[in-house]
Amino acid sequence: MERENHQQRALRRAALAAFASLCSIPLGAGSAWAGPGEIEQSNPQSIVNGTEVGNCGYPTAVGIGWDEENIRCTAALVAPDVIVTAAHCLDGVDPPMTAHFGEVFAEPERVVDVESCEINPDWDGNDPDVAYCLLAEEVLDIAPTPLAAGCESELVVPGVELEIVGFGVSSADYDPDLPESFPYETAGGGIKRKTTQIFEGIFENDYQLWMVGESGNSACFGDSGGPAYLRLGDGQVRVVGLGQQIHPDTPDFEHPCGYGIVYASTLPHLAWLEQATGRDLTPCFDNEVWAPTSACDGFAISPDLENGTWAQGCTGGGTSGLVQTCGAPWDGEGGEETTTGEEEESSSEEEESSSEEESSSSEEESSSEEESSSSEEESSSSEESSSSDEGSSSEESSEGWAEDEVGVGSESGQGDSESGGFGPGFEPERGYCGCSSEGRPRFGASLLLLALCVGRRRRRRAQLAGGGA
CATH class of the missing domain: 2.40.10.10 (Trypsin-like serine proteases)
Known part of the structure; x- marks a missing residue:
């Protein structure tokens, strides 16, 4: 044994x-x-x-x-x-x-x-x-x-x-x-x-x-x-x-x-x-x-x-495609992004353009404030005028609003689409302010609102171009 x-x-x-x-x-x-x-x-x-x-x-x-x-x-x-x-x-x-x-x-x-x-x-x-x-x-x-x-x-x-x-x-x-x-x-x-x-x-x-x-x-x-x-x-x-x-x-x-x-x-x-x-x-x-x-x-x-x-290549039962055994599959992200010289030059030009726009925006804002003050005086003068003058002024105001509305829409690249120009409501990501086209104010007030809207929109564009919030 x-x-x-x-x-x-x-x-x-x-x-x-x-x-x-x-x-x-x-x-x-x-x-x-x-x-x-x-x-x-x-x-x-x-x-x-x-x-x-x-x-x-x-x-x-x-x-x-x-x-x-x-x-x-x-x-x-x-x-x-x-x-x-x-x-x-x-x-x-x-x-x-x-x-x-x-x-x-x-x-x-x-x-x-x-x-x-x-x-x-x-x-x-x-x-x-x-x-x-x-x-x-x-x-x-x-x-x-x-x-x-x-x-x-x-x-x-x-x-x-x-x-x-x-x-x-x-x-x-x-x-x-x-x-x-x-x-x-x-x-x-x-x-x-x-x-x-x-x-x-x-x-x-x-x-x-x-x-x-x-x-x-x-x-x-x-x-x-x-x-x-x-x-x-x-x-x-x-x-x-x-x-x-x-x-x-x-x-x-x-x-x-x-x-x-x-x-x-x-x-x-x-x-x-x-x-x-x-x-x-x-x-x-x-x-x-x-x-x-x-x-x-x-x-x-x-x-x-x-x-x-x-x-x-011996196919067997085929291949898996993107794998998701333990979670979501690869989403195409990851890795470092490289910047070419051409992209850097383009970025520099954009920054320079943004700086010029910001400067222009500041000047326009100052101009808008002066225009606003002038509009208030004009509004006061309009209230003292006759009812016929008031009607005439109101008609001119309506025509001016329509022109500015289309113009702003065009500047923003939206043209006459539903999202272009001043639609109802305020869309922060686009910088639009919600100036309603219904119940328009009289001439002086309309110019005041128009100036404020234009100034606000341009400031917003300058912020976006400059990387602001």
């Missing part, structure tokens, strides 16, 4: 270490073990008991390797030139040379060179198992899958389904004749497959997402660094984790792949990833707060659907 327990512990350590050390996986013929070894591709499977992804399915799940035949890990495209993967995939080795897009690593639809990679500086060999690589060129025709953030991350609760995708092996069986460093015979690597897992909880200082699936259904060697996708209500998906290790509670380490799996959570590392890459990897959020930018748009809907072609 003691010997059996010792063997189980040794197998457990070997399985956990093997998943975390991941040797490259040649896809040609070779021995069926993976020490600094080889994993034979004997059948077209990868994720254990998963479903093979068809043409264009989950296009942002990519394979990374050192040549066209050796896949090491899986990764996820989260920005046009950024892929994220597990730190243990890059620890102690040169960065991968290429990222392979497609369904079969050895027969990629597209190969993009890797420019550089970086491991999380806090990586201690166990956690945080997060890293990224910058691609040598942007992938612009395939919508990236953003990292979950803000209110999206609140959906990661026990019991929720997560979708895992990878190029790993489909089986791993213990063989005592194989080296202790990796005593497993494996098969099925290099084909992209998918399956679902049930999220159990976040453990190990919030670094690890523990998941279990149906019996015999899980990730395996080679799926490391691959994405765990969270599906939103409208069919969009977000990356919440990266393949890390075999589930510690696996009951049978002679057959380690099939009970459950542990993924490294990306949620605590958003700030580091954005700072290190220099890219906005959460275009709908600013420091976990909903603040959509113009890039918060056009994410894939149901990327598992096998629609479109790689030449046309």
Whole structure:
């Protein structure tokens, strides 16, 4: 019994270490073990008991390797030139040379060179198992899958389904004749497959997402660094984790792949990833707060659907349009406005013109006051005149009002429209005063009111032109 327990512990350590050390996986013929070894591709499977992804399915799940035949890990495209993967995939080795897009690593639809990679500086060999690589060129025709953030991350609760995708092996069986460093015979690597897992909880200082699936259904060697996708209500998906290790509670380490799996959570590392890459990897959020930018748009809907072609960008279920998952979509605002030299010159001319108008307005106001005083005297004189003179004066006043009314309307750019000139009421934003055309006053009073209205309107125009309230 003691010997059996010792063997189980040794197998457990070997399985956990093997998943975390991941040797490259040649896809040609070779021995069926993976020490600094080889994993034979004997059948077209990868994720254990998963479903093979068809043409264009989950296009942002990519394979990374050192040549066209050796896949090491899986990764996820989260920005046009950024892929994220597990730190243990890059620890102690040169960065991968290429990222392979497609369904079969050895027969990629597209190969993009890797420019550089970086491991999380806090990586201690166990956690945080997060890293990224910058691609040598942007992938612009395939919508990236953003990292979950803000209110999206609140959906990661026990019991929720997560979708895992990878190029790993489909089986791993213990063989005592194989080296202790990796005593497993494996098969099925290099084909992209998918399956679902049930999220159990976040453990190990919030670094690890523990998941279990149906019996015999899980990730395996080679799926490391691959994405765990969270599906939103409208069919969009977000990356919440990266393949890390075999589930510690696996009951049978002679057959380690099939009970459950542990993924490294990306949620605590958003700030580091954005700072290190220099890219906005959460275009709908600013420091976990909903603040959509113009890039918060056009994410894939149901990327598992096998629609479109790689030449046309793999359309899946279409794209999201402006996203409003956690609030209102981008409204077209934001960013700094630049002023050209021509605009500055125009602004200067407008200010100069405004200053001249203000000066003219002051002179006109003074003139209006004198005219008002003269009008009062004339009004007094008119009251002493005969009734016929009064009628004549009243007729002249009516004609003068009508001319001034149209004239003011024309000056304001409104012409004879209903809103132009002096209509009933006062509209502060236009500077109109409500001098009624009904029940007109006698000649002297009408001139007084006209002068006051004109002066008030011109002062208002001067204030508006000068930026006043």
